[in-house]
Amino acid sequence: xxxxxxxxxxxxxxxxxxxxxxxxxxxxxxxxxxxxxxxxxxxxxxxxxxxxxxxxxxxxxxxxxxxxxxxxxxxxxxxxxxxxxxxxxxxxxxxxxxxxxxxxxxxxxxxxxxxxxxxxxxxxxxxxxxxxxxxxxxxxxxxxxxxxxxxxxxxxxxxxxxxxxxxxxxxxxxxxxxxxxxxxxxxxxxxxxxxxxxxxxxxxxxxxxxxxxxxxxxxxxxxxxxxxxxxxxxxxxxxxxxxxxxxxxxxxxxxxxxxxxxxxxxxxxxxxxxxxxxxxxxxxxxxxxxxxxxxxxxxxxxxxxxxxxxxxxxxxxxxxxxxxxxxxxxxxxxxxxxxxxxxxxxxxxxxxxxxxxxxxxxxxxxxxxxxxx
Amino acid sequence: xxxxxxxxxxxxxxxxxxxxxxxxxxxxxxxxxxxxxxxxxxxxxxxxxxxxxxxxxxxxxxxxxxxxxxxxxxxxxxxxxxxxxxxxxxxxxxxxxxxxxxxxxxxxxxxxxxxxxxxxxxxxxxxxxxxxxxxxxxxxxxxxxxxxxxxxxxxxxxxxxxxxxxxxxxxxxxxxxxxxxxxxxxxxxxxxxxxxxxxxxxxxxxxxxxxxxxxxxxxxxxxxxxxxxxxxxxxxxxxxxxxxxxxxxxxxxxxxxxxxxxxxxxxxxxxxxxxxxxxxxxxxxxxxxxxxxxxxxxxxxxxxxxxxxxxxxxxxxxxxxxxxxxxxxxxxxxxxxxxxxxxxxxxxxxxxxxxxxxxxxxxx
Numbered sequence: 001x002x003x004x005x006x007x008x009x010x011x012x013x014x015x016x017x018x019x020x021x022x023x024x025x026x027x028x029x030x031x032x033x034x035x036x037x038x039x040x041x042x043x044x045x046x047x048x049x050x051x052x053x054x055x056x057x058x059x060x061x062x063x064x065x066x067x068x069x070x071x072x073x074x075x076x077x078x079x080x081x082x083x084x085x086x087x088x089x090x091x092x093x094x095x096x097x098x099x100x101x102x103x104x105x106x107x108x109x110x111x112x113x114x115x116x117x118x119x120x121x122x123x124x125x126x127x128x129x130x131x132x133x134x135x136x137x138x139x140x141x142x143x144x145x146x147x148x149x150x151x152x153x154x155x156x157x158x159x160x161x162x163x164x165x166x167x168x169x170x171x172x173x174x175x176x177x178x179x180x181x182x183x184x185x186x187x188x189x190x191x192x193x194x195x196x197x198x199x200x201x202x203x204x205x206x207x208x209x210x211x212x213x214x215x216x217x218x219x220x221x222x223x224x225x226x227x228x229x230x231x232x233x234x235x236x237x238x239x240x241x242x243x244x245x246x247x248x249x250x251x252x253x254x255x256x257x258x259x260x261x262x263x264x265x266x267x268x269x270x271x272x273x274x275x276x277x278x279x280x281x282x283x284x285x286x287x288x289x290x291x292x293x294x295x296x297x298x299x300x301x302x303x304x305x306x307x308x309x310x311x312x313x314x315x316x317x318x319x320x321x322x323x324x325x326x327x328x329x330x331x332x333x334x335x336x337x338x339x340x341x342x343x344x345x346x347x348x349x350x351x352x353x354x355x356x357x358x359x360x361x362x363x364x365x366x367x368x369x370x371x372x373x
Numbered sequence: 374x375x376x377x378x379x380x381x382x383x384x385x386x387x388x389x390x391x392x393x394x395x396x397x398x399x400x401x402x403x404x405x406x407x408x409x410x411x412x413x414x415x416x417x418x419x420x421x422x423x424x425x426x427x428x429x430x431x432x433x434x435x436x437x438x439x440x441x442x443x444x445x446x447x448x449x450x451x452x453x454x455x456x457x458x459x460x461x462x463x464x465x466x467x468x469x470x471x472x473x474x475x476x477x478x479x480x481x482x483x484x485x486x487x488x489x490x491x492x493x494x495x496x497x498x499x500x501x502x503x504x505x506x507x508x509x510x511x512x513x514x515x516x517x518x519x520x521x522x523x524x525x526x527x528x529x530x531x532x533x534x535x536x537x538x539x540x541x542x543x544x545x546x547x548x549x550x551x552x553x554x555x556x557x558x559x560x561x562x563x564x565x566x567x568x569x570x571x572x573x574x575x576x577x578x579x580x581x582x583x584x585x586x587x588x589x590x591x592x593x594x595x596x597x598x599x600x601x602x603x604x605x606x607x608x609x610x611x612x613x614x615x616x617x618x619x620x621x622x623x624x625x626x627x628x629x630x631x632x633x634x635x636x637x638x639x640x641x642x643x644x645x646x647x648x649x650x651x652x653x654x655x656x657x658x659x660x661x662x663x664x665x666x667x668x669x670x671x672x673x674x675x676x677x678x679x680x681x682x683x684x685x686x687x688x689x690x691x692x693x694x695x696x697x698x699x700x701x702x703x704x705x706x707x708x709x710x711x712x713x714x715x716x717x718x719x720x721x722x723x724x725x726x727x728x729x730x731x732x733x734x735x736x737x
Contacts, residue, residue: 020483021484027483028476028479031476032472032473032475036472040468047505050475051501108398109395109396111399250630250631254628256624257718258718
């Protein structure tokens, strides 16, 4: 990204409507508060309080809760074990130094692999190191636990009270965005199939965007699950909805393998218009579902992909009976069947997704009204 | 002891870090901190922490898709931190001023995160170096000396990270490729094993593992400054071509898992299902053999024979004429068609994979 673009991007975010701006403001206030608290309490390691706040702050409340929990648990576990080791070994000897080096290595290894493990080993290593430097270094292990609890508490407090951003509130837009990206991928695949020409870069770009979008969706689901206020039924609906979105993605990946085998030939001419009609209907169904996920009411009729498929199959029967498909190679015909199978499976999953979204929305409305009552 | 170490390696290290990419970086980070500690030795003890912490920050801020971007991130972290450290030292003397300064610093770092992951990661480590300084207030002269320590510690870490112990892309990618093929083979085995007894949780678990393995191959390429999509058009590029085959094989298995339980209750399709199961067994053996080929202890498998078996299945399915027997049978036919087609794609990709592995072996 060029400097000019970066500045423009940052300027766009400088508004209270921007989630990034709110997150930065929340983190800034929490960290300053932690620093003041640490100084007023006369803590010898103010830095630990600050770091605890910075590392647990996440854009959503659920995310902060998850990282806060891991940070506190990991620190307590690592520091307690290290205190025991320091007291038992008197923090001396070659073996102790070796243990410190191995523990440091493990910390760095886990940094990329496992957050809770990383935090645990980090505290273990820090307390071992302090045990060597200071005669009563193990006491700093206890201090580290208290400092982390203080920092974690301040971070969580900020997440709860300063513009609390409940992950559950962002679910609608994330699901809508995932459905939109899935729809875009479906559209590209459909167009490629109809044109008999594949543009791999376009497909790969859409696939990556969809994959990232689904990851974001999964993340927000798990963050929402960490927050209080989501019923068990709501959690189940979200987990099943996540599975449906994954299945749609898998289906489109599988459809991609079919589309890539079109080898310069589009669908048989006698079926071109019908196939176009079918793909457009499914595309509209994706768009309708996207709007529905964003919160639109069921006032407009949902485009009926299943009915369009049934019409398509009727049309194929007529075309086949007329012998119009005879001139096409077996490979070409089997490819069409495989493509239609995938459209059929996509339509089925869209139906499942719709039922789950409906159930999730109904459950949420009930929760909201009982909360207001 | 050796047996325990081997088991530990096979079960824990190899699946996560087949090319020792993460381990190597962790080792380098330990070395960088030790080197910074040695460099700091002749200087007064009060600066040691800044030498070592700066080195640690540079090693931890490893982010960026390409080698060049990671170098830029590393340099930005230690030079940016060095520029701010004198100011942080002085400001730290007043609690009020320090709190306001910290607020703006944290705000800027968190907001800048929207520019990309490398900015977010680098920014946080730059922030930590300054927070450390802020918590140890000192006059400007000490702040300037600390800035020097940060610069030297960062430069030592930079040298260790980017100049020492260079990686060998071929070897690391081959290891990543072996793990990816093994994971894909296991995914395939679980998918086909769940034809009769569906276990969606197990399928999801191994699917995610296979996906991570394939992505790891890609990330490793990117980390070495190689373009994973270079072979997209021509597939001439050996490494990126192999990556694309891995992706397609993964998609092939996904397709198979979506379609595998076709026409489960239909007597009309019983014969086809039996033949399908036989072909799947054969494909499973091919997969295992391919993973072995990368380890140089497997034998070349007859993929062409497998392709012929799938064609036989395809013909058998067409001979049933199910498409014309009404809606119910047509639906079962479509399901069966999806499965056979998925198998056909998969076998074609296995053939390509064998070709790439052959090239890979001849190059090693």
